[in-house]
Amino acid sequence: MIRDARVLRAGFVPREVEHRDAEVNHLSSVLEPITNGEPADTAIVTGPSGTGKTCISQFVTERLREEVLDVEATYVNCWRNYTRYRTLYQILDDFGETIDIHRQSTPHDELIDRLQQYDGPRTVIILDEVDQLEDPGVIYDLHSLPQFAVICIANKEEDLFSRVDDRLVSRLRSSEHVRMDKYHDEQLHDILAARVKGGLDQDVITTNQLDRIADAAAGDARLAIGILRTAASKADRESRERITDDILLNAAEDARAQIKQKNLDSLIPHQRVVYDVVREHGPLGPSEIYDHYKRKVDDPRTKRTIRTYLSKMTQYNVLEAEGTSRDREYSLVDSTAPSVTQ
Numbered sequence: 001m002i003r004d005a006r007v008l009r010a011g012f013v014p015r016e017v018e019h020r021d022a023e024v025n026h027l028s029s030v031l032e033p034i035t036n037g038e039p040a041d042t043a044i045v046t047g048p049s050g051t052g053k054t055c056i057s058q059f060v061t062e063r064l065r066e067e068v069l070d071v072e073a074t075y076v077n078c079w080r081n082y083t084r085y086r087t088l089y090q091i092l093d094d095f096g097e098t099i100d101i102h103r104q105s106t107p108h109d110e111l112i113d114r115l116q117q118y119d120g121p122r123t124v125i126i127l128d129e130v131d132q133l134e135d136p137g138v139i140y141d142l143h144s145l146p147q148f149a150v151i152c153i154a155n156k157e158e159d160l161f162s163r164v165d166d167r168l169v170s171r172l173r174s175s176e177h178v179r180m181d182k183y184h185d186e187q188l189h190d191i192l193a194a195r196v197k198g199g200l201d202q203d204v205i206t207t208n209q210l211d212r213i214a215d216a217a218a219g220d221a222r223l224a225i226g227i228l229r230t231a232a233s234k235a236d237r238e239s240r241e242r243i244t245d246d247i248l249l250n251a252a253e254d255a256r257a258q259i260k261q262k263n264l265d266s267l268i269p270h271q272r273v274v275y276d277v278v279r280e281h282g283p284l285g286p287s288e289i290y291d292h293y294k295r296k297v298d299d300p301r302t303k304r305t306i307r308t309y310l311s312k313m314t315q316y317n318v319l320e321a322e323g324t325s326r327d328r329e330y331s332l333v334d335s336t337a338p339s340v341t342q
């Protein structure tokens, strides 16, 4: 059943990407100057979850590294490394420049100095989930260092811009912006078909079944691949020769639950408090959520930050938002979302 399990993993970067030629070309052209040893513009890549932001950014930087000897790439997930310090540390660590840095006592300026003095190859720095940074000033730090090209990945431009100061907003507004929309069903079908070809035995799934997975995934390639993975591994465990419709029926729900659990596990402590407030008292509007949240923590973040957390958690299907932007209420997601139809 499964020939190459890597191909079905969420973080897999394929040798060819489907239906993103314009975005690949756009991003490549933004980074192009770095191949001639010149500074490149910062690129901002935005779009809903599962639209290929990370995959396309990694694909483009990999291709660049194949073409040019003196270019490297480094990747930081800013959700996991959500402080300015952690992000800078992570980059330096990838460069092998952290041996004598003491996380507790080395000042932040020292990390910037190190990056400034870094004389390795020109490097593309991918800052994924950049809207999760507590202090987005790190974008400014990197923006001003010409030996690095920066790709900032976020779900929504507004969430990123609402939290940075005017100086950075004006810089970022003049940056190149690559937008990714949700995939159409036919596009998801092609993404799935490529994974099937690379990872599964022949004839284990029909074209019609792939169409139904694409339909249930509603434009989200992460979910589509997750459903395929869940179904294939169940069929494999049960030693079936094919993925049956019965297996597919539960696969969407299982894949969604797995992704949701992973997103829940990724919440940083303050987001977790916000989530718990909604779990205990929801549905609630942002102001009520903020009041509850403030009572629960010693060092509350600003109301604006909490709004971006709510937006993020909604994008990642941990919370559900209903109502207009003026009158919005948040609750936990309803787990009875669409499944793969028979």
Ligand SMILES: Nc1ncnc2c1ncn2[C@@H]1O[C@H](COP(=O)(O)OP(=O)(O)OP(=O)(O)O)[C@@H](O)[C@H]1O
Pocket: 009, 010, 011, 012, 013, 014, 016, 017, 018, 019, 020, 047, 048, 049, 050, 051, 052, 053, 054, 055, 056, 155, 191, 221, 222, 225
């Ligand atoms: N155009 C594409 N061609 C092939 N595979 C793709 C394409 N777009 C996305 N994928 C695959 O779909 C999955 C999700 O993509 P990716 O992680 O890049 O989405 P994202 O927009 O960064 O999502 P999130 O905001 O949730 O991090 C990955 O396994 C990726 O390899």
